Amino acid sequence: MRRLQFWFEFASTYSYVAAFRVERVAGAAGVTVDWKPFLLGPIFRDQGWNDSPFNVYPAKGRYMWRDMERLCAAEGLPLKRPSQFPRNGLIAARVATLEEAAPWRAEFARRIYAANFGDDRDIGDPVLVGSVLGSLGLPAAEILEAAHIRENKERLRLQTEEAVRLGIFGAPTFIVDGELFWGNDRLEQAVAWREHS
């Protein structure tokens, strides 16, 4: 069974679109998706940015929001431009990093994305994250507590370090057989990838 790693960051707009496409596109090709949460903040800071590049470079930001309107319209996804951007995805990323999240990681991630970009909700607020967990029928308080124990925070930190080691510099990134594809618009190419050597 071929596998595709889907590296995502909750503050990332194009990761939102990819999160709602990846299972469908990969599934149609018989490819299994591994959802890999990580943090862009430390990676961007290493590049000298203390903010999203879409805020640092306004022309790029204006284009991105217009592009998101077109993409979301084409995908039938709601888009309400967040009143705060980027939002802090740390708590949600810690929840998604939990080992026990395996059965519900993908659906949790989609609901966090929908809250952030479809509904302009503050995903940095633990109450919002808890309500998303509750909507999945999960014990929110227990999971939030587990997400904040040291081993799990360390897990997310290591996963972000692994992203850097793999050459990841933005989100979403797809990896198939060690081959890296950056951007929602490269999902189809990633799924179709086969080593030609």
Added chain:
Amino acid sequence: MRRLQFWFEFASTYSYVAAFRVERVAGAAGVTVDWKPFLLGPIFRDQGWNDSPFNVYPAKGRYMWRDMERLCAAEGLPLKRPSQFPRNGLIAARVATLEEAAPWRAEFARRIYAANFGDDRDIGDPVLVGSVLGSLGLPAAEILEAAHIRENKERLRLQTEEAVRLGIFGAPTFIVDGELFWGNDRLEQAVAWREHS
């Protein structure tokens, strides 16, 4: 007749791939291509970069060269990683800006790109630019002289200012009916674009 503006910079790797795809993809949809040379240098300098972002951000650069290998292989385009990157596309851009270049602008551009990225030639050298003009059966010395008169230099400067005004921040960029699409991988979307309002 629908028209697509193809904004390109001779130092831009993804513009190379787009230059060899744009007439085919647009033509198949009955769309006419307007080739618009401009300079990224002044735009990047306004963003605080004195070099290509692919050099400023090494992880992004490593990905780009690997991605170019994949793309060029898929398109059947030669790729020889230039021993100098980015190369200075100023002279070639001035030539492509000439009004009288209209009948040969596209083919001239493709040959300059092929020299830069397929053959590792220095496109910043007027001798190389002249030899490309000669290969098209054109009077190289005369054209190079015309390219450097003040009105033509000003034309290129104004075209670059127009690019900024249109919201362009990178290359290639496609514009259809005022709608902007950034990146070689958005060519198909640009050609298919119709205002839905």
